Amino acid sequence: MTYNPTMDGTVVRTLADWGAFYKADGKPSNIIELMDQENTILDDILWRAASDYDGHRTTVRTGLPQVFWRRLYKGIPLSKSSVAVIKDPVAMLEARALIDAKLLDIYQNQARAYRMSEARAFSESMRQQLALAIFYGSVKEAPDMVHGIDPRYAYRNAPQVVDAGGTSADACTSMFGVVWGENEVSGIFPKESIAGLRHKDLGEHDAYDDAGNAFRAVSDLYEWNVGLSVSDWRGIVRICNIPVDKLMLKKGDAGFIDLHRLTIIAKNKIPAEKRNRMKWYVNQEVMTALELQATDAGNVSLIYRREDSRMAGPLFKSYSVADLHGCVVRQCDAILTTEEALSALP
Numbered sequence: 072m073t074y075n076p077t078m079d080g081t082v083v084r085t086l087a088d089w090g091a092f093y094k095a096d097g098k099p100s101n102i103i104e105l106m107d108q109e110n111t112i113l114d115d116i117l118w119r120a121a122s123d124y125d126g127h128r129t130t131v132r133t134g135l136p137q138v139f140w141r142r143l144y145k146g147i148p149l150s151k152s153s154v155a156v157i158k159d160p161v162a163m164l165e166a167r168a169l170i171d172a173k174l175l176d177i178y179q180n181q182a183r184a185y186r187m188s189e190a191r192a193f194s195e196s197m198r199q200q201l202a203l204a205i206f207y208g209s210v211k212e213a214p215d216m217v218h219g220i221d222p223r224y225a226y227r228n229a230p231q232v233v234d235a236g237g238t239s240a241d242a243c244t245s246m247f248g249v250v251w252g253e254n255e256v257s258g259i260f261p262k263e264s265i266a267g268l269r270h271k272d273l274g275e276h277d278a279y280d281d282a283g284n285a286f287r288a289v290s291d292l293y294e295w296n297v298g299l300s301v302s303d304w305r306g307i308v309r310i311c312n313i314p315v316d317k318l319m320l321k322k323g324d325a326g327f328i329d330l331h332r333l334t335i336i337a338k339n340k341i342p343a344e345k346r347n348r349m350k351w352y353v354n355q356e357v358m359t360a361l362e363l364q365a366t367d368a369g370n371v372s373l374i375y376r377r378e379d380s381r382m383a384g385p386l387f388k389s390y391s392v393a394d395l396h397g398c399v400v401r402q403c404d405a406i407l408t409t410e411e412a413l414s415a416l417p
Contacts, residue, residue: 108195108404110202112352115401116258117251118266121298126160127259129302160210161261161298162217164200166193172275172287186291190270193293197268202405205299206247206352217299220247224309227413231304233337234413235328237312243410246310247352248337248398250345255306259298268295306345308337311413318360322367330357330364331372338396349398354406361395372396 121127134153141147168189175182201217208219227234237243249256260266271292278288301307310333320327334351341349353361365373374394393400 108199108202109355109402110198110405111401112205112249112403112405113198113202115249115251115350116205117253118258118260119253119300120264120266121159121161121259121262121300123158124161124261124263126158126298127300129157129159129300130154131157131302157301159259159298159300160218161259161296162204162208162215164197164204164217164295164297166197166293167290168193168293169278169288169290172289175289190291190293193270193291194268197293197295199405201295201297202403206403206405207407208299217297219299220249220301220307220309221245223301223304224307224311225413226416227311228415231308231340232413233308233310233333233340235310235313235333237314237317237412239412241312241314241412242316242408243311243412244313244315244354244357244406244408245410246313246334246337246357247406248308248341248349249352250303250306250341250349252306252345252348253302255301255303255345255348257300257302259300261296264296268293305340305342308340308349310334310337311410313357315356315408318356319363322364328360330361334395338398347397351395351398351400352403352406353400354404354408355402356408357406358393358400358402361393361400373400 119127131154132152133155136152137148137150139147170186178185204217205219207221208217209222210216210218211222224232226232235243251257258266271294273290273292275287275289277285278290279285313328314326317326317328322329338346338349361373372395375391376394
């Protein structure tokens with residue numbers, strides 16, 4: 072195995088990097104994770120093995136058979152339903168890290184803590200990239216990426232889209248409602264594979280500098296084989312064209328964005344039998360607007376309730392969650408505040 076890393080200190084670790092990681096007493100520093108994001112959508116996704124190694128096939132009914140009123144002694148024509156096969160791709164998200172083995176020799180007692188800290192950073196970076204792809208990934212723009220929600224619900228007057236009124240002059244954002252389930256929306260991983268982010272310690276091996284000279288190095292591989300399957304397009308609803316600069320307006324102000332009205336219209340686009348399983352995903356700006364509008368009588372049906380989730384083993388964690396019209400609201404920092412306003416169907 073060979074590597075040709077860039078030796079400018081931006082890709083590989085230098086002594087200065089290691090010095091910043093440790094305190095004067097030689098113990099690891101407490102790193103303040105300013106780059107972390109809140110992307111709880113990754114905790115909600117229901118995962119399933121794909122039907123194929125490179126994607127998942129879903130058969131959907133696209134038309135009902137024609138039926139007829141019959142008259143005595145008269146026959147009726149034959150008819151049948153129509154179906155279509157949709158294939159959602161599985162993408163490969165990967166990252167590699169390389170450290171000169173000599174650094175591990177110098178800092179041998181602290182090397183394990185350093186590599187664990189780096190693993191956390193790589194994991195967070197991949198979570199952020201995946202969350203962004205789930206919302207905005209497009210195989211048209213990036214063929215190797217997860218195909219996300221945005222390109223599937225890309226017009227303001229599409230059946231499962233509600234227009235909040237923003238225009239091309241506005242920096243816009245969206246709210247997304249998703250029903251997770253095997254027959255609605257699910258995360259997928261390759262057939263006969265396993266789900267989740269995987270880390271491989273590739274051990275010590277020869278690497279090569281820019282001049283082709285060899286040195287001993289240790290490397291790590293992080294990989295996540297993942298996709299998004301939308302089996303039932305009615306399992307997602309989007310409120311688009313929300314002008315970010317108008318979210319702080321109060322009821323009665325010109326240009327006020329009535330989130331109460333918009334969210335009721337949107338949730339009712341989800342089939343009634345699926346509606347109670349829908350979850351809202353919003354960014355910080357919309358979450359703040361929802362809470363502020365909740366103080367206006369008769370505006371937003373937003374409450375807070377306790378929710379339990381199982382941790383490792385028999386332990387449970389109880390925390391407060393926002394509830395909008397009976398559906399949980401999750402904050403996702405991957406949802407952009409710089410969306411271009413969606414246009415109408417051509």
